[in-house]
Each structure stands twice: as C-alpha cells, then as structure tokens.
Amino acid sequence: VDNQSNVIRRSGRFLQSLDDCDGANTIIVGAPMDITSSGRPGSRYAPAAIRVASELIEDYSPTLDRQLEDACFFDAGDILMPYGDVESSLKNIEDGCWSFYSASKRVLLLGGEHLVTAPAVKAAHRAYEDLVVLHFDAHADLRDDYYGMKLSHATVMRRVAEIVGMQHLWQFGIRSGAREEYELMRASGQMYYEDMLSPSGRASAAARVVDAVADRPVYLTIDIDALDPSVAPGTGTPEPGGLSYTDLMDMLLRLRQLRVVGMDLVEVNPMLDASGCTLVAAAKLIRELLLCF
Numbered sequence: 001v002d003n004q005s006n007v008i009r010r011s012g013r014f015l016q017s018l019d020d021c022d023g024a025n026t027i028i029v030g031a032p033m034d035i036t037s038s039g040r041p042g043s044r045y046a047p048a049a050i051r052v053a054s055e056l057i058e059d060y061s062p063t064l065d066r067q068l069e070d071a072c073f074f075d076a077g078d079i080l081m082p083y084g085d086v087e088s089s090l091k092n093i094e095d096g097c098w099s100f101y102s103a104s105k106r107v108l109l110l111g112g113e114h115l116v117t118a119p120a121v122k123a124a125h126r127a128y129e130d131l132v133v134l135h136f137d138a139h140a141d142l143r144d145d146y147y148g149m150k151l152s153h154a155t156v157m158r159r160v161a162e163i164v165g166m167q168h169l170w171q172f173g174i175r176s177g178a179r180e181e182y183e184l185m186r187a188s189g190q191m192y193y194e195d196m197l198s199p200s201g202r203a204s205a206a207a208r209v210v211d212a213v214a215d216r217p218v219y220l221t222i223d224i225d226a227l228d229p230s231v232a233p234g235t236g237t238p239e240p241g242g243l244s245y246t247d248l249m250d251m252l253l254r255l256r257q258l259r260v261v262g263m264d265l266v267e268v269n270p271m272l273d274a275s276g277c278t279l280v281a282a283a284k285l286i287r288e289l290l291l292c293f
C-alpha cells in the first residue's frame with residue numbers, strides 16, 4: 001500500500017483488528033473531521049471513541065453466526081486532518097482511501113461529519129467506475145449549497161450524486177429536507193422512508209434495489225442519525241421518527257448479496273452521548289457491517 005504513511009497516523013484499534021494490512025480484505029480508517037458541522041460539532045472524536053466502545057461488545061455476532069476474526073480486517077488508524085482546512089482534509093481522505101482501493105482493499109471509513117463521504121466515494125469511484133451508492137440517513141443532504149458552501153455535511157449527497165449520477169443513488173430513512181431536496185428525491189423515485197419501518201416495506205424496497213443494482217459495486221454510507229434518536233441520541237442533528245436498530249439490521253441483511261466495496265459510518269458525536277449507548281450502537285453496527293458484507 002503506497003503513500004499511506006503520509007496521510008494516516010496510527011491510533012487505537014477496533015476490537016480484533018489484525019496487526020497489519022497484508023492479510024486484510026477490509027481496512028478501517030478514521031476521518032476525524034467536523035469542520036462544516038452546522039449544528040453541534042464533536043464528531044471528530046468519534047473514531048477514537050468507537051474503538052474504545054468496541055471493547056464493550058462481543059466479537060461474535062449471533063445474528064450472522066460469524067466472529068470478527070473471520071472478517072480479516074485491519075484498523076489502520078486515522079487520516080491526518082489539517083484542522084480548519086476543508087479542502088486539504090478532503091484531499092487527505094481521498095488519498096488515504098485511494099491508497100487502499102488501489103491495493104484492492106475494501107475501505108470502512110469512520111467519520112467524522114458526513115462530508116467525509118464525498119472524497120471517500122471519489123476514491124471508490126476511481127477504482128469502480130460503475131459504482132452505486134446506498135445512503136441511510138435522516139437527512140437528504142442534497143442541497144446544492146448550504147449558506148453558499150458547496151462542500152458541507154448538508155450538501156454531501158449532492159456532491160456524491162455528481163460523481164455517480166442521481167440514478168445510482170438510493171436513499172433510505174430520509175425524513176428531513178428542504179422542498180428542493182424532496183423534489184429531487186421524488187424525481188429519482190429511489191428514496192424510501194415509511195417502507196423502512198415495516199418488514200413488508202423493507203422486503204419490497206430491498207427486492208427492487210437488489211434487482212436494479214445486481215452485481216454492480218456498491219458504496220454504503222450510514223449516517224447514525226438514520227436511527228431514531230431514542231436509539232442513537234449522540235449525534236449533531238437528531239431527527240425523530242427514525243429506524244430502530246433492528247429495522248436497520250433487517251434492511252442490511254436483505255441487501256447482503258450486494259457487492260459492497262466501500263462503507264462508512266458518520267455523524268456519531270461522543271460529546272453528545274451522555275449514556276455512551278450511541279457509541280456502543282456504532283461499534284456493534286461496525287461489527288455487523290464487517291461480518292455481513
């Protein structure tokens with residue numbers, strides 16, 4: 001793997017990480033950035049805090065009957081963030097992710113705010129030109145700009161759509177957005193909200209996605225606020241009416257046959273997680289993502 005030492009520094013490791021990159025299929029890497037967070041910053045502390053929380057969960061998943069040592073992943077540390085400089089932070093994320101994609105590794109990025117997804121998708125798209133993006137979130141994140149900023153956690157999926165095409169973006173759990181964002185989603189016909197809250201709705205949504213995506217490479221981005229704030233209160237912009245943990249896992253299991261080449265989990269904010277339960281939900285979700293796909 002070229003170049004990684006330039007933009008990645010070692011840190012603690014997620015539960016059961018391998019000791020080096022060589023035998024790993026999947027690389028965990030943190031992107032501790034929260035520069036553009038409009039509401040309440042603090043998600044820069046999530047990668048370190050999720051690693052600590054991973055010590056509180058088992059390495060065995062009863063749901064999947066697999067354990068982490070079977071997943072062959074390496075936690076490489078955190079991407080260096082020139083704090084306050086959005087463009088060079090995003091450049092480092094793109095370079096860091098590309099160093100792994102170019103070595104035929106899969107990447108699981110730990111945010112950070114949601115804007116980190118844009119350079120991660122850019123790197124994945126360089127490796128897989130027919131990339132499809134699946135997006136779990138409470139918020140559409142499809143604004144063209146936010147207070148004049150093109151690069152913001154509130155515009156990130158618009159930037160992603162510019163990379164892969166709106167027709168290759170599927171959105172789940174969205175329950176908040178401006179009228180212009182809802183017009184875009186209604187035109188695409190690839191956003192599901194109420195369907196995520198019932199088994200039959202998830203079954204039909206998943207069947208359509210699996211059929212449409214087929215064997216194309218998939219990037220999966222999960223904003224923790226897709227979950228209901230009662231499950232995951234530790235996040236910058238909580239939005240009532242969300243998925244339960246089991247709703248989300250059920251939907252992910254229904255998508256299991258997809259070819260997932262990159263993933264991220266973003267917007268966890270340890271500063272707002274008084275109970276610590278959001279961090280445990282995040283750690284458990286990471287374990288299941290590693291074992292599911």
Ligand SMILES: [Mn+2]
Pocket residue numbers: 137138139223225226237267
């Ligand atoms: Mn969100």
